[in-house]
Amino acid sequence: MELSRGVDSDIQDSLKSYPAAPANKRSRWFSQFDGRDKWIALLMIGIPTLLHVALVWFPTVSSILLSFTNWNGIRFSSMEWVGLKNYQQIFGAFQRNTYQALLNNTVLMLFLFAGPTALGILLAYLLDKNIRGTRIYQAVFFTPVVLSLAVVGFIWKSVIYSTDNGLATQLFGGGKSVDWLGNQSFLIPIGDYGISHNFAAILVAIAWRHTGYIMVLYLAGLKAVDPSLREAALLDGSSEWQTFKNVIFPSLKPVNVVIVVITVIEALRAFDIIYVLNTPRKTEVLSILTTNNLLGEGGGNVGRGSAYATILFILCFGFVIWYVTNHYRNTQEGADS
Amino acid sequence: MSAAVPQPYVHNKKRGHFSLGRILLYGFVTLTAIVWLVPLVGALYASLRPFADTVQNGFFSRPDTVTLDNYRRAWDQGDIARKYWNTALILVPALIFTLFFSSMVAFVCSRFSWRFNIFMLSLFTAGNLLPQQIIIQPLFQMYNRVPLPDWMSNSGKLNGSTWGIILIHIAFQSGFCTFVLSNYMKLLPKSLNEAARIDGASVWKQYWQIIMPLTLPALAALATLEFTWIYNDFFWAVVLEQQGADRPITSSLANLGGEFFTDDNLIAAASVFVALPTLVVYFALQRYFISGLTLGSEKG
Structure with a gap:
């Protein structure tokens, strides 16, 4: 509870004028309020929390539990406990979809780091160099970020990747049609699986949007770096790259953590752009497999869908915890000083 | 910037x-x-x-x-006017209640000492980072089991109604907003509360008349950002609103693709319609937009 130390000490000061203040913590929470106020405070925090827990955390826990059941979602009485059967199925009979989706999610994540995240950081660094018209450049790179990935998919499909008349087709097709989003053959095969041509095309469209996002976050971080740090390093005779690597990058740790978490979560969340393109074969990701089991003949397959959801949860939860503990540890230090 | x-x-x-x-x-x-x-x-x-x-x-x-x-043609065939209206019906209440709810939680957690402060804030922060697809299976089943009167829902259930989409937006987005607002409110001088309390101001008055006016810059930034995020939502409405005609505009792309598939230039025009409101808001309120994003990434 160190976070609240600053608040605590203030309140302790104010408690001095209330000599009756009891020592134990629970009563101290109440003693901050007079009469009716404690109930109002409880309501102010209670209603939003109830909604958030009921619609976000309760379903999250339910997903994990439901992944051990077989259920079509129609009647509770038809639900049966099947242990690990759903997992055996998705890594057995449905392994082609599952492994391809896992691979696609992984590829997307690595690609986001190596491509748009790196480019976004580079652009932020360059645009921070007192460039003329820097705001215009920033606006250009940031504009795709305000678009939904579904719209991004539509724009790229109709303008860039159109089979006969797309911009990419006419630039790189050599006069022939290119089925950018339909070509499911592997660009880079990995065993029985691989990165398909159409998934690679989707990656490029996603990069168009992700780069500006990272650029803006990093730019805000760079503005906060003490200019004298940079000057000192350059006067020391460090090269620009060394200065960035040894001085600037480490001083931006909070932003770096945010960027890592955002990139990982975005890679696991990817859904809109693939769904809006009707999920071309070989471009399935975990979120699509989860949703595909929602409805179907004779109800959905809640158990299998939840098993995919649980895998998604396991993959992201470590990063979520890391981010949250990191953030609140930082705030603690802030409150202490 | x-x-x-x-x-x-x-x-x-x-x-x-x-x-x-x-x-x-x-x-x-x-x-x-x-x-x-x-x-x-x-x-x-x-x-x-x-x-x-x-x-x-x-x-x-x-x-x-x-x-x-x-x-x-895109306007007529895509029924764009109606889709914009569907979006507005979701966006306006979702935006107002997200900011209202999250500012209350942020206020109580950041301005008063409480044993569960960090836990509460962590709960909201973590909730906002979960991929939406993790919760969709149980949420869909829950929504299917909540009956609504006919005037509230064509399907007679929370599932398939505008209300359900508004609720999940509030629940989900309040994670991020609580996180940002609590970071912001924490930086306001602590003496404000004490002074108000000695003057006999109630908790509600401290929230509404003292802290909220000082939080306006953060609220404006969040409103701009949340406008874009809620407007851009594709997933919730695609899954929870099965009637294509009732879908908000971004989700209606899922249907438009099939209707317009032979005419790329028509798709381009429809895309411009969908993109336009967020582009206008971004260019008009660029400063708020960017500061909203960066508020979330700086340490509090």
């Missing part, structure tokens, strides 16, 4: 001086910017000419005719 951060020492030295490094720098940034503009400019360009023209002459050609016909 805080382009106003003063850096005169570089400015004066470099003005008018063009080294090879500077030329390469401008060259790289400009080239990348041009590439970045291609998809949007291309969409605008294609949307202003008949598809037959593009097919005949190729993408890179001067258009025979410049026409708004694609926009007229």
Whole structure:
């Protein structure tokens, strides 16, 4: 509870004028309020929390539990406990979809780091160099970020990747049609699986949007770096790259953590752009497999869908915890000083 | 953006001086910017000419005719006016209640000492980071089991109603907003509460009349950001609103693709309709937009 130390000490000061203040913590929470106020405070925090827990955390826990059941979602009485059967199925009979989706999610994540995240950081660094018209450049790179990935998919499909008349087709097709989003053959095969041509095309469209996002976050971080740090390093005779690597990058740790978490979560969340393109074969990701089991003949397959959801949860939860503990540890230090 | 951060020492030295490094720098940034503009400019360009023209002459050609016909057809066939209205019905209440709810939680957690402060804030922060698809199976089943009267829902259930989509937006988005607002409120002087309390101001009064007015910059930034995020939502409405006609505009793309699939320029025009409100909000309120994003990434 160190976070609240600053608040605590203030309140302790104010408690001095209330000599009756009891020592134990629970009563101290109440003693901050007079009469009716404690109930109002409880309501102010209670209603939003109830909604958030009921619609976000309760379903999250339910997903994990439901992944051990077989259920079509129609009647509770038809639900049966099947242990690990759903997992055996998705890594057995449905392994082609599952492994391809896992691979696609992984590829997307690595690609986001190596491509748009790196480019976004580079652009932020360059645009921070007192460039003329820097705001215009920033606006250009940031504009795709305000678009939904579904719209991004539509724009790229109709303008860039159109089979006969797309911009990419006419630039790189050599006069022939290119089925950018339909070509499911592997660009880079990995065993029985691989990165398909159409998934690679989707990656490029996603990069168009992700780069500006990272650029803006990093730019805000760079503005906060003490200019004298940079000057000192350059006067020391460090090269620009060394200065960035040894001085600037480490001083931006909070932003770096945010960027890592955002990139990982975005890679696991990817859904809109693939769904809006009707999920071309070989471009399935975990979120699509989860949703595909929602409805179907004779109800959905809640158990299998939840098993995919649980895998998604396991993959992201470590990063979520890391981010949250990191953030609140930082705030603690802030409150202490 | 805080382009106003003063850096005169570089400015004066470099003005008018063009080294090879500077030329390469401008060259790289400009080239990348041009590439970045291609998809949007291309969409605008294609949307202003008949598809037959593009097919005949190729993408890179001067258009025979410049026409708004694609926009007229997309507007009518896509029922865009109704989709905008559907979006507004979701967006306005979701936005107001998200900010209202999260500001209350942020206020109590950041202004008063409480054993569960960190736990509460962590709960909201973590909740906002979960991929939506993790919760969709149980949420769908829950929504299917909540009956609503006919005037509230065509389907007679929470599932398939505007209400359900509003609720999940509030629940989900309040994670991020609580996180940002609590970071912001924590920085306001602690003495404000004490002074108010000694004056006999109730908790509600401290929240509404003292802290909220001081939090307006953060609220404005969040409102701009959340406008875009809720407007851009595709997933919730695609899954929880099965009637295509009742879907908000972004989710209706899922249907438009099938209807327009033969005419790329019509798709481009429809895309422009969908993108337009967020682009307008971004260009009009750029400062708020960016500060909203960066508020979330700085340490509190």
